[in-house]
Amino acid sequence: MLKSLLQTEKIILIPGTFDALSALIAKQSGFKALYMSGFGVAGSLLAKPDIGLVTASEMVERASQIVDAAEGIPLIADGDNGYGGIHNVSRLVKAYEKAGVQCIQLEDQVIPKRCGHMDNKEVVDLEEATAKIKAAIQSRNSNDFLIAARTDSRATHDLDEALRRGEAFLNAGADILFIEAPQSVDEMQRIKNEFPEANLIANIVEGGKTPELSIEELAKIGFKIVLRPVSALLAISGTLQDCYSALLNPNYDQGNSSKISFEEYNEMIGLATFE
Numbered sequence: 001m002l003k004s005l006l007q008t009e010k011i012i013l014i015p016g017t018f019d020a021l022s023a024l025i026a027k028q029s030g031f032k033a034l035y036m037s038g039f040g041v042a043g044s045l046l047a048k049p050d051i052g053l054v055t056a057s058e059m060v061e062r063a064s065q066i067v068d069a070a071e072g073i074p075l076i077a078d079g080d081n082g083y084g085g086i087h088n089v090s091r092l093v094k095a096y097e098k099a100g101v102q103c104i105q106l107e108d109q110v111i112p113k114r115c116g117h118m119d120n121k122e123v124v125d126l127e128e129a130t131a132k133i134k135a136a137i138q139s140r141n142s143n144d145f146l147i148a149a150r151t152d153s154r155a156t157h158d159l160d161e162a163l164r165r166g167e168a169f170l171n172a173g174a175d176i177l178f179i180e181a182p183q184s185v186d187e188m189q190r191i192k193n194e195f196p197e198a199n200l201i202a203n204i205v206e207g208g209k210t211p212e213l214s215i216e217e218l219a220k221i222g223f224k225i226v227l228r229p230v231s232a233l234l235a236i237s238g239t240l241q242d243c244y245s246a247l248l249n250p251n252y253d254q255g256n257s258s259k260i261s262f263e264e265y266n267e268m269i270g271l272a273t274f275e
Contacts, residue, residue, distance in 0.1 A: 001074060001102060001144055002076065002102040003102075003143075003144050003146060005032055005033060005074065006199050006224060006225075009032070009224075010219055011215060011218065011223060012224065012226070013031070013215055013228070014031065015031055015035065015228050015232060016035050016036075016037040016228060016229035016230055016231060016232055017034045017035065017036055017037075017040065017066055018036065018040030018043065018044040018062075018232070019044050019062065019066070020065045020068065021269075022236070023066040023069040023073075023075075024069045024268070024269065026232070027069075027070040027071075027072075032073070032074075033076065034066065034070055034074070034075050035078070035227050035229055036062065036063055036066055036075060036077045036078055037050075037078050037227075037229040037230065037233075038059070038078040038080050038115075039229060039230055040230065040232075041058070041062050043233055045062065049115070050115040050118075051113070051114050051118075052111060052112025052114070054080075055083070056083040056084075056088065056092050056095070059077065059078070059079070059080075059092075060092070060096060060099055063075065063077045063096060063099050063100075064099040067099055067100035067101065074102040075101050075103070076101075076103040076105060076148065076225075076227075077101040077103070077104055077105070078105050079106045079107075080106075080107060080109075081106070081109045081124075081132075082106055082132050082136075083111075085132075086131050086132055087135075089106065089132045089135045089136050090135050090136070090139040093136045093139040093145070094140075094141075096145075097140055097141055097142070097145045101145075103145070103146040103147070103148055103176065104145075104147060105148040105150055106132055106133060106148070106149060106150065107180070108123045108124055108126075108129035108132075108151050108152060108165065109121055109123055109124070109152050116150075116152055116155075116180040116181055116203065117180075119155075121152050122156060123151070123152055123153050123157075126164070126168055129168075130168050130169065130172050133172045133173065133174050134172050137172070146175040146176060147173070147174050147175050148174065148175065148176035148177075148178050148201065149166075149170075149174035149177060149178065150179075150180055150201075151169070151178070151180065152180045152181070154180060154181055154182060154183070154187075155209075159182065159187055159190065159191075162180075163179070163191070163194050166179050166191075166194070167194075167195075170195065170198055175199065176198075176199045176200075176224075177199065177200055177201070178200075178201040178203065179191050180203060181203070181208065181209040181210055182210055183210065185211055185213070185221075188202065188210070188211070188213075188218075188221055188223075189221055196222070199225065200222065200224055201223065201224070201225045201227060202218050202221075202223040202225070202227070203227045204218075205230055206230065206234060239258070
């Protein structure tokens, strides 16, 4: 369980997954927990950017597929802004919990939302954001289903506002605090100093706004969860570009190709268990 990992692990590195296959490979690679990012689902499902185009039902369906593929591995599922008001949040929490998700991440952006490392975001007022966190807590069937509260107000206001919202979310009962996109190591350290006992998320995005620190550096600061939400999506996108270019042009240089064999693929996805 994710709750047990938070109690026993000093720091947990969690990769972003976006479909059943990526989840299976992440499980086989040895990760102890997984993250379903809205960014990844928007890309893999719609081939669109993370700007609020994916629906709640699509996220629930994808989460269910990931849980099934990575059986036994806890999943944190992006719940974006809850896709509406407090009643929408309540429905989403119940649907995620029923699907086997162990933690929902909820943010304080307006509808439609944008990826946390994009510009031009907007947030709702603190009262509305806190009400959604409280609704999520009241709607879960078990305390083992965790609530990760995220604020994007560092970008829309400043770090002081983000810290103010973080305190309100924790006081409302959030299990995990996610202050999105701090822009320096000093800001990351200040977050930890402000919330020394909280389970804190560091969201590390290649080319994003937050310094790309190592797992050791993040552990030293005191973060509990390190998300790498788009690493696999970016890697597979580059691999697909190389593969399709090579198919069209035999002289195209694929570099050090990591392509697996037909037999290796069938072994990876468990063909033998169906025969």
